[in-house]
Amino acid sequence: MRVGRSYDQFCPAARALDVIGGRWTLLIVRELLLGPRRYTDLVAGLPGIGPNVLAERLRELGEAGILSRSRLPPPAASAVYELTGLGEAMRPVVDELTRWGLRFLGAPRPGERFQLGWLLGCVRAGFRPELARGLHETYEFRVDGDVFHLRVDDGTLDVRHGSAAEAACVVSTDLATFMAVGARLLTVEDALERRIAQLEGGLDAVGRAVTILGAHLEATNGRYGIIGAVGAGFRPEAARGIRETYEFRVGDFLFHARVDDGTVEMGQGPAPGPGPAAALITDLATLLQLGAGTLALEDAFADGSATPEGDPGAGLRMATAFGVVLGR
Missing domain, CATH: 1.10.10.10 (Winged helix-like DNA-binding domain superfamily/Winged helix DNA-binding domain)
Known part of the structure; x- marks a missing residue:
């Protein structure tokens, strides 16, 4: 028709x-x-x-x-x-389009809106069906007032708005914590201990949800999760002629970026070789603000929420290559 x-x-x-x-x-x-x-x-x-x-x-x-x-x-x-x-x-088409679109996401543009529901497509796109064979369970999440649930049924996933009729666990938290746990920068146990998340139901069920839905760096080569988010902000035009490796230390999580004449390779763990030309030490909330352009690097250094290491010139090149606002 x-x-x-x-x-x-x-x-x-x-x-x-x-x-x-x-x-x-x-x-x-x-x-x-x-x-x-x-x-x-x-x-x-x-x-x-x-x-x-x-x-x-x-x-x-x-x-x-x-x-x-x-x-x-x-x-x-x-x-x-x-x-x-x-x-x-259309579900697999939209899921694949979401995966493909992550390459262009980068930092939010001025005036762009955001809703949690739009992020749920990323959750579905990162699902690992091979880890969910034989599992029949529903998980409910309440994030900044939005409620949705995930139903896993023997290697398939259904994501829906609203509460679940019967859930193995219910997790209440804010968006930053939800993203941090999903990116494996923060464990559920730590989030509960710090009282930035609340849990109803079994802790083991939450662990299974993170295992099959959270970022899997070893399988995605750093394309998703916080490594993918940082990599998506890379600006090739600002890195022409630069051949350096940079390191990011976000809490206990460590990853690096190897820049080679306008290209970048993201990886988990410390920078290979003799070490990074520059490193940024910060927390997840600050890193998200830097990536979104809502916090200048100069201000983050001034208030102690971020600390640089290495050659200052390399640090400036690192910030420029990843689109970080340097000062107001």
């Missing part, structure tokens, strides 16, 4: 883009992959979309058989949109 404008090509890729290639269309699918959503939920999850555009896209997707509209039973009695089987078949 043709929806909207067409490429007029007898090609499966072109025909698919006829259906889901319009502006906002794929993001609507992204939202519905997390479960049925009311119209107001879609408006909240798609800031910037106009009501006329949203209504038109929903109509087009409905005509294409990708979503359906139904009404929840009382007492809710709300109309909701949900994906059909044809729409659910």
Whole structure:
């Protein structure tokens, strides 16, 4: 079925883009992959979309058989949109697009919005099915007021908004702690001891969730987790002619970046060879602020939240290569 404008090509890729290639269309699918959503939920999850555009896209997707509209039973009695089987078949496409898009994520741009629900695609994209064979368990997370749950069923994963009917564990925390545990910069035990996370249910269940959902550096070669986030901020144009290795020490976690004439290779552990030309010692919260450009390196040094080591000139080149704001 043709929806909207067409490429007029007898090609499966072109025909698919006829259906889901319009502006906002794929993001609507992204939202519905997390479960049925009311119209107001879609408006909240798609800031910037106009009501006329949203209504038109929903109509087009409905005509294409990708979503359906139904009404929840009382007492809710709300109309909701949900994906059909044809729409659910988009899940691996969206997951792979999310993995691919991590290469371009970098630091947030000025004016960019963020919602936790958008991060859940990264959680699903990093799932390790081979570690979840024979496991049937649900984990609930409450992060800065947002609630979602993850259902693992014999090597498959389903991520949904809202509370779980029955969860092996419920973890309540803030976004920075959630990201730190997922990136394996912070253990669940440490987060609980420091009271930056609360747990209902079994600690062993949380451990299983982190094992199958958290960053796996040995399998991803540093593409995901905090190493991937730092690597994504690399600016090749600022590193032409530079051949140096830098080290990042974030709490007890250590990784390095080897820069070679505009290219970078990220790795876990200390810098190889004679040692790094420069090193940055800091905590996760400060590193996230530096990467997002909300904290200048000069200010981080001044308040003691970050400490440099090595050659000062190399330290400046390191900051420039990774897009860190040097001063106000």
